[in-house]
Every structure is written in structure tokens, then in C-alpha cells.
Amino acid sequence: MRLRIPYESLDPLTIGAADDESKVYREELELEIPDANLLAAIYPEESEPVANATEETRRALREPVDGPAFADLIAGGKSVAIVIDNQFRPTPASKLLPAVFDLLEEAGVTNACVITGNGKVFPLSESDIEQKVGRENLDRMERLGIPLLQNEPRNADAYTYLGVTSRGTPVWVHSTVVEKDVILAIGQAQANHWGYGGGGKLIMPGVCADETIESNHANFTMSPQTHYGALAGPMRSDIDEIATMAGLDYTLNVLLDTRGRVLEIVGGAHPKAHRAAIERFNAIYAFENPVAEKGHADIVVCGVFAPTDHLFFHTGWGCMSSDFVLKDGGTIIYCSPSPGVHTEVGDFPGLALMDLMKPYMPPTLENYQQVLRDMHARQIQMWAGCIWVPIYEVMTRKHLTLVTLEENLEMAADIGIDATTSLDEAFAAAMERHGPDAKVIVLPYARYQLPRNAIRLDAEPFRFPQEAHV
Numbered sequence: 374m375r376l377r378i379p380y381e382s383l384d385p386l387t388i389g390a391a392d393d394e395s396k397v398y399r400e401e402l403e404l405e406i407p408d409a410n411l412l413a414a415i416y417p418e419e420s421e422p423v424a425n426a427t428e429e430t431r432r433a434l435r436e437p438v439d440g441p442a443f444a445d446l447i448a449g450g451k452s453v454a455i456v457i458d459n460q461f462r463p464t465p466a467s468k469l470l471p472a473v474f475d476l477l478e479e480a481g482v483t484n485a486c487v488i489t490g491n492g493k494v495f496p497l498s499e500s501d502i503e504q505k506v507g508r509e510n511l512d513r514m515e516r517l518g519i520p521l522l523q524n525e526p527r528n529a530d531a532y533t534y535l536g537v538t539s540r541g542t543p544v545w546v547h548s549t550v551v552e553k554d555v556i557l558a559i560g561q562a563q564a565n566h567w568g569y570g571g572g573g574k575l576i577m578p579g580v581c582a583d584e585t586i587e588s589n590h591a592n593f594t595m596s597p598q599t600h601y602g603a604l605a606g607p608m609r610s611d612i613d614e615i616a617t618m619a620g621l622d623y624t625l626n627v628l629l630d631t632r633g634r635v636l637e638i639v640g641g642a643h644p645k646a647h648r649a650a651i652e653r654f655n656a657i658y659a660f661e662n663p664v665a666e667k668g669h670a671d672i673v674v675c676g677v678f679a680p681t682d683h684l685f686f687h688t689g690w691g692c693m694s695s696d697f698v699l700k701d702g703g704t705i706i707y708c709s710p711s712p713g714v715h716t717e718v719g720d721f722p723g724l725a726l727m728d729l730m731k732p733y734m735p736p737t738l739e740n741y742q743q744v745l746r747d748m749h750a751r752q753i754q755m756w757a758g759c760i761w762v763p764i765y766e767v768m769t770r771k772h773l774t775l776v777t778l779e780e781n782l783e784m785a786a787d788i789g790i791d792a793t794t795s796l797d798e799a800f801a802a803a804m805e806r807h808g809p810d811a812k813v814i815v816l817p818y819a820r821y822q823l824p825r826n827a828i829r830l831d832a833e834p835f836r837f838p839q840e841a842h843v
Contacts, residue, residue: 376414377401378796379631379817380708380776381679402708402776402796404674406813410804412670413663414815415822420657422634426465430472433625433640438649440642443557443623444476451554452484453477456575458560459491460501461687463633467507469559469625474513486549487514488522490560490579493586493756496523498716522549526583535618540611542589545582546619555622562626562639562650564601564658564823566693566763567594568609571626572647573616578756581615589615590755591748595762601694602659602828604651613644626650628657631678631818648830655828662698662824663814669700671811672803674796675819677709685711685775686726686757691819692764692773697827698814701770704803707819708776708796723781726757727764727788734789736768772806774799 380402406414423429434443447453455473457466470487477485487506489497497505502521506514514521524547525531532545533552550556558579562571578586593599593608603609621643628636628650636657639650664670673695677688688709695705711723733740744762747753753762767773775785775792776799785792793799804811816822 374408374411374414375403375405376815377817378404378674378708378815379676379678380710381677381682402676404796404800406800406815410811410813412667412812412814414817415660416817417631417658417660417822419630420636422630422636426468426635426638427471429635429638430469430625431475433638434472434476437623437641437646438639439645440623443473443640444480446555446622447476447480447482450481450483452552453482453486453555453557454550454553455485455487456490456550456556456558456579457487457505458575458579459489459494460497460505461494461683462561463629464559464561464627465633465635466505466559467510468635469627469638470506470510473557473559474510474517478517483518484553485517485519486522486553487519488547488550488580489524490558490575491524492578492581493526493583495719501716522547524580526581526586529582532582538611538614538618540592540607540614542592542611542615543584544615544618545585546576546615547580550576550580551619556620557623557625558616558621558643559625560627561629562647562654563629563821564651564654564694565820566601566690567599567759568601568603568606569647569651569654571650572624572644573613573621575624576616576619576621577612585615587751587755590759591751594755594759595745595748595766600827601697601823602655604648605829605831616643628654631821633679652830655823655825658818658821659823659825659828662826664698664824665826668812670698670703670814671700671807672704672706672800672813673699674706674800674813674815675708676817677820678818682709683712683714683723684721684726685709685724685777686760688820689727689760689764691816691822692767694819694823695816696767696771697824698816699771702772704772704774704806705767706774706776706796706799706803710778711781712778713780722784723778724784724788724790727761727790728784729753729757730761730765731788733765736765738769741766741769774803
């Protein structure tokens, strides 16, 4: 069977592709896999995108899945904080904000702000802001006196202390946010290796101080109960508790397809609206795990799709998803061009931040123990570690081959990551490693995909069945 593997590096939102199918940029690699070796190729069945994202926003504000409509919350001109996600998330805020601003004007709101929930990510540049928020929205905000703020996690004076969570995380949230009568969070709902994104995550890490972010990430990132599909896991549960402490009222949870187009927006009270959104996400992108019937794969081939596919630091999340279906000792072939980020605030190569694992290479259980010691000693900042350390842990048990652009090969070699520009070469090497009877699973959109048996929304948290985690 000849399969198509997404291998994309251009964000379609930058060229308006989210509104016009004819402009959708999609690059793919092809790979021929013998039928006898192919255990499963799992391609989701995506629904049609909405015709108009602004109108879908109006509907989501008017028809919450839980709690009062947004107009009722802000009636009487209450003050409002609107939290949007950062430049590395494809949520089309420019198309959603007009519907929100219409309601603010109708309610007579004169005290409002928009703040980018960028956590510890470097601030948005002027071009990032214009792309994310939109020129028309920025002009309207100026007319209405609505300032645009960005999170500044190391400025202690910018935050208000709210107490300590039940799991021991001290909570400081941006003062301008917690001082408002109503907080609205706008972000993308999707699966990730901490459980799920969106909802309360716009508050933590979005608009929290450095100490809160580091405490949450350091304490819970490496728990075996923090994984794809774990809403009941300690990290995501702590995030939602912090959002509740901050007073998050209403969330707009955007479901985007693998081309960056809006499938649906689920609005309503925190946290139930977010849960409803991820249940709809799972209905599309979660799959029946073939492992129970057919056993673990020897090789998993992963692809990535265009929205915000700039750094392996972000696209590589699917390594943790593929872990569910790949045997220990197996090979992950991860296709990610990762062209890097080039902005006014700096240039970042495609493997930026992955070089933090270099002192611990090669990835062995002994070196992983040193990682854990250095995490405890806070020699590793977990804002970055929360991504590279889980990938590293997987690499202690599986072989990772990165298929990427030639410009990334030198840095990969310096770090100690096996990398190539050829999917065919990577697959041939994996077949030689595992033998002619090797079983292969293809996860073309690995960063979105997760097995249904990993989903834990309310039940006892899932314990990953690997010795290294126990």
C-alpha cells in the first residue's frame, strides 16, 4: 500500500487558507508499505468546516452548553478580560473577536482588555499581533479603549496571589485579569501529552506568573498519570483548579481540523464547556486501539500538519501519542520539516529547545535518572522541560528517527538525534532493524490522535504500563 504522510511547514492561516479550500497548502510524503507489514493506517474522518467562524462564535456565545449566555454575564456593563492564545496556536482569534466586541458594545462595557495568554513564551511581535488579532480588530480596540496586554511572567508586580491549589501549587494570576468582573478565554481544544489543551489552560500557564507555571509543570509533567487523554490526570486537574481560583467564567473552545479550519466552537461555563469540546474532539480523532487485537507495532510512522508546524518542540508531541501503540524497543519515524521561527524578536532553528536534552544523551535509564534529579534541583526549567523531557523519556525505550529538512541535520547530529531527509531511507533502516515481519502502524496526524482506551475524563487516572514509569 502506498500511503500519504503529511509533512507540512507552512501555517495555512498566514495565507487565508482556513476560509478557502482552494488555497489550502498541503505537502505530503509518500511511503510504500507491504500489506503483510501494515498493521493499521489510521486516518480520521473529519467533518466539514463551518461556513463562517464569526457567525459560529456568535452562536457559541448565545447558546452555551452550560451556564448563562455571555451577554447575560456582562449585562449592565461589567468589566471584562478576554484571554486569547499565543502565536504558536492556530486559533483564528481575528475571526472570533468581532462577535465578542459586538456584545461588549451592546452591553455598554467600557472597561475591558484583551491579553495574550502566552505563559512563558516570548512576547508576540507587532506582526504576530496583527496576524493573531487582525488589523480591523486592533483599530476597533483603539476606538473602544480596549488595551492589548501580554503575559509577563517574571514581573512579580503584575500578579495577584490567590492561594495554593489542593495539589500544592502556589497561584499568582495576572492582576488585570483577576480584577475584571468577567473572564472569557478563547483557545483551541485538542488532545496533547498533558491531557488536553484549551479551556483553563488559557489561565494556566497563559496568564500566570513564572512560579506558578514552574511549580505545576515540575510537579506533574512526568507523572505517569499525565498523558494523552487524561483530563483526570494531576497536571490538567491542577490547571483547571487554578482557572477556577482565578474566576474563569466563560470559555470558547475551538475545534480545528488538520487544515486549520474551524469545525465547531463550544462555548459556556468553565469547566463543562471545555469537557464538552474535548468529547467532540475525541469523537473525531480518537481511534480504536489495534494493540489489543493485533499486538504492539514494531514501527510507527508519524506525520504532522500545517497549523503552527514551525518547531519540533511543538510538533513532536505525537511521540507520546505513538508510545501507546509501539512496543518498547520499537522505532518512531517522525516526519516533521520544522523550518524554524523567524520574527522581529529573534530567530529560532527548527530544533530550538530540543538542544536542552544534549547533556543527557544518549537517552538511557541512567541518564533519565539524572534528568529527574536535575528537575528536582530546579536545574531544568520545566516550561521547556515539560515538552522535551517526555520525548526524552520515550527515547529511553524507543528509537526515534526524525525525517526533517536538511537545514536541521547538523543540529540534530550535535544533539544526538537520529535524523534524515528521506522517509524511504528511514523506513528501510527501521525494517532492517526489526526484520522482514515487522508490524507497522501509521498515525498521519499523530499530534491530534490518541487511542480511545487512553481517555480518562473522570475515572481513576490511567497508569501507563511500562516499567520505566512504575
